[in-house]
Amino acid sequence: MSSKKPIFKDSFKDYFSGLLGDELNDFIESCKKPLPESIRVNKLKILPLDLKKNLESKGWVLENVPFYDSAFIVKKRPISLGNALEHFLGQFYVQEQSSMIPPLVLNPGLNDVVLDACASPGSKTTQLSEMMKNAGVIVANDLGIGRISILSANIDRMGCRNVVVSNGDGKRFGNHPNFFDKILLDAPCTGYGAIRKDWSIAKMFNPKSYKFLANIQKSLLKTCWKSLNPGGELVYSTCTLTKEENEDNVVDFLNSTPDAKIEKINLKGFEKHRGINLNEAIRIWPHRIDMEGFFIAKLVKKK
């Protein structure tokens, strides 16, 4: 944690009170609690039960993630996650539970051409690669050159062989119309869903930031959409909780894009965790479900 105590500004409380009403205090309290640690098993290298058995023999205590049979919540561990030999070998990836949802929703086919438009550090890219069993192609793009080396290192460690790592603004994919079968747009955001990981995020609350980022997200959504094949699917996700960066962006996009429609996400355990006035999307509030705050919507391009 980067600060000893989370500081919630009045503007932060006012904003979320507008969205949550009576639940505000529960939300604030949940933000003070650390996130449960979770790992995703890399089935390219090992089966989940084999890894579980191996780690449990070393004193780890693991609990199944209810919605994903390849992931575990770590209740007890003898060493830090990143220092485990199994981590070095790429047998697991340290990944927050809610961050595992967008690739599950995108559900790529084995021979699909997939774009991960904002890919670093690579948790979702490597998950997609594992789901595709190293077949097909994933273009994993990121804007920050410094973030590319982290992305490449994770792809290498996890043994992903179907990935092309590219560096540049995700907006340039608009120059390649009707190219990808599936797109994951895990857009850059204010990150208010990740306060439990880093309390300093709460201190930085500022309407200017989320308005600024909402505009970037809108233009990324528009340009990535151009590169999606008719009949293709785009999953839009963020790890933030403002309405402007999530539901408002999706609704604006649907209103201005005639060939786009939203598809309801049916994922076991998330039936009640719906977007604000957007029942098709998933919105994870950390006080309602013990995870990082997240938003996920699935858009389909009409044929």
Place this chain on the structure above:
Amino acid sequence: MRYSELRKRERNKIKEMLFEDYGFSMPNEWMLYYLGKNRVWVLKEDFFNLPLDKLNVEVMGFCLCYFDFKMLRLSFNGAQIVGENANKNVLEISIKEAEELIRGFNIEKETNMGAEYLILKSPAGIIGVGKNHKTRVLCQINKNRRIRNLN
């Protein structure tokens, strides 16, 4: 990123060295390219359907090995793939020895094997290659990848 396909004699030499050193038969469909000096990568045919010249590609596929005509050193991924089907020059090491190596230490061990680089196989999995010094195995794990402590 500049990439160039290996010439036929380079490809044949790699195939020959993989077979001689590890008894591994390289699949004919592997497309071998240089990405960076002496670094050989395996690319998928599908990649060439992408507008690679416009994507500003940093990395693609997986790194197989460092190669010049005198030596071949498998990468971490290369060792894992080749090691699964290798029948010689694979050194069995203990978990304790694997943990020493991933921290950057060499291990004292009689090898009795001929190859310059041995594939290191621990009960947890293949951890890459080590340089064979007959009574010692030298750690070849990239410094960025090493674990600083095991606590």
